[in-house]
Amino acid sequence: MKKLLSHPIAKFLLNQYILTGFSFVLWMVFLDANNYFIHSELDKQIEAVEADIKFYETTLEHDRELLKQLNTNPEAFETYARENFGMHKKGETVTVIEFEDSSDE
Template sequence: MSNSKVNKKKYLRPFKNVFVLILIVFAIWMLFFDSNSWFIHHELNNEIEALENEKEYYKKEIEKDRKAIKELSTEEGLEKFAREEYYMKRENEEIYIIEYEDSLKTKEDE
């Protein structure tokens, strides 16, 4: 016999055992075909991680909105918001809006 045939038989010897074959088939089944396969678990874990990140983002947004509501609930905060966002003014008062070149929107920015 040639040396390559002996090496092939040496490597194929474990696959002749029924228990090893059953173990390999079971492992392949669990990794790829089962409803609880590793790939499905991996996808679900990624989805859970994305949802947790989204949850943290929304918690931060809720906290920011609570601070804004608290600030707007006072007379001074409401007046400041109206002046800054809507350029409202009191009677007998002038408002000058100063814009710098770098703060103006251009067609390239849009």
């Protein structure tokens, strides 16, 4: 046993600073409430939320442009209402033709 403890590698590994450092790393990676695995899950969630934010910013910009166009052009307002809400003028008949490949499923 003394021969094993007198080996230079064993002395290095049994150094109190090395043991303390190893214990600290072990604690932080596996045992802590904010360990590595939780951080990796949180990073994935952050990436997903950032992608959502980018999508909604793009959608918001598109909607702002559409709103600006609808507020400045009465013909665009009427066209938008007819296309998206099926509105029509009095005495007018509107026929909507839907193709099989254009239906939303």
